[in-house]
Amino acid sequence: MSNTPDPRQQPPAARTLDHTVAAVPLLQGRVLLHENAINIPRPRNALNDDLSGVVMTGPKADARAFQLRTTAGYQGTLLIDSAPYATHTATAEEPFIAPPDELFATVDDSLTFQKARGASAALTPTGYIPPASSRALKAVMREANRIERADTLVSLPIDVTWLNRENIGQLIAVCSKIDHPKAVILFRQFDPLEQTKDVPANLRRLFTEVEHMSLLRTDLAALDVMAHGALCAGIGVQSSLRHAIPPDEKARTGKRGGGPTYPHALMPELMCFKGAESLSKLYANVDPATCDCEECDGRGLDRFALPDGETRREADNHTLLTWSSWVSEMASYRVGNERKTWWRNKCAAAVDRYALENQRIGLGAHPKSGFQVPPPLKAWATLPVAP
Ligand SMILES: [Zn+2]
Structure with missing residues (x-):
């Protein structure tokens, strides 16, 4: 999209709400x-x-x-x-x-x-x-x-x-x-x-x-x-x-040796973010996990390890569409125990898929590489619904 506005079409003024609007x-x-x-x-x-x-x-x-x-x-x-x-x-x-x-x-x-x-x-x-x-x-x-x-x-x-x-x-x-x-x-x-x-x-x-x-x-x-x-x-x-770091510290990316950084894509079945580079490696010799969101339309999730801006935007849109669909799903459940139970069951179902996906791509049930359940996901899957 061009940054120069079309002179025939004046951009709309910013909608300004004053301090009394809650x-x-x-x-x-x-x-x-x-x-x-x-x-x-x-x-x-x-x-x-x-x-x-x-x-x-x-x-x-x-x-x-x-x-x-x-x-x-x-x-x-x-x-x-x-x-x-x-x-x-x-x-x-x-x-x-x-x-x-x-x-x-x-x-x-x-x-x-x-x-x-x-x-x-x-x-x-x-x-x-x-x-x-x-x-x-x-x-x-x-x-x-x-x-x-x-x-x-x-x-x-x-x-x-x-x-x-x-x-x-x-x-x-x-x-x-x-x-x-x-x-x-x-x-x-x-x-x-x-x-x-x-x-x-x-x-x-x-x-x-x-x-x-x-x-x-x-x-x-x-x-x-x-x-x-x-x-x-x-x-x-x-x-x-997706987090912040204290003013006197530098971000540590966990990446050695520099080079381009690739987006992290949200895995729809496993409910975790995974770096594009490791996805393309993990799926190098097997069918990749696919996604049915509007952006992916059934394509594999191994395709984001490219340094260009369009690929990054595509990966970001995939991630946004994926969690947005979960937000919509959540909104259809009643606030309270119904919604909490839906979320816990969703997280538990995701946790259960890790061993299967790792075996499918030729790794053992408890591999050191491959997909690892993030500890917070495990907590959300197991913590009691009511405190
Ligand atoms: Zn997608």
Whole structure:
């Protein structure tokens, strides 16, 4: 798509909602897609307008969100996450990071600015909340409760150790006292949910015990919290947007030696993300797993290990269509035990398919390579439906 608008067709003005329009009804039940603000935004047909939306993420998020609204004409639900937590740590004195630009000196200005750029609701510019930093967490609560707007989500970019047995009680207590809806972002290298064994259960507890919680910048944990009563959630379009890392650390990709990075595709039967390179290797000598989504149309999932942008977009659309179909399916079950049971059974059925798929491609039942059940999936498949 060209970036130059057709002069005969003026782009529509960004739809601006003021601070009195509440965030909760706009976001309720949605699983949003985190888009990388490095890329020129293009609307995705794969996005379900009733159950999804976009979180524009990264340093240029506001400008890209505005382009998505105006040049690209996107009308759906939109959040802007400029990710101040990627470079700033929250302190007791300064829990929110007002943009360094002098034009936008206060937190309220930052929230108003997001709305002017087309956001449906505004996210507080909270800094990263380090392990056990109670003073920073309480400062977030205190400052958040001074905000007199209906359109604000309080962003909580927390280190995953806040979900440990020792800290979860305090996290729940503080979150319960924040008057606005909340958006948790988990920090850790690799998958935060694999950090310790009790993280999936405690994350659920947080979402069950506190009202209006959402989980952003995550992976399939989005569906787990949605099944357990979350307000909304957000899944990253690429693996770096499916968690966050503390400001003083560099991303470790687990890849040795550099070279191009390929997308990770969501496996529809196994419910895990797998790198395109390893998929093409695993399926080198056997029929690949196939997919029936609109993008794949029955083709194999071994085809994404190419460095070009179109292949990446195709892989991303496949992943988006795959989890979107699960979100639609979930929406057809009643909130509560019916929905939780459906999710647990779905995860359990996926876990059961690993040994079969590994044997089909010529690996043993418990191979060191091949497909491994991600520990969070195993937890979702086995944790009790009711706490
Ligand atoms: Zn597909």
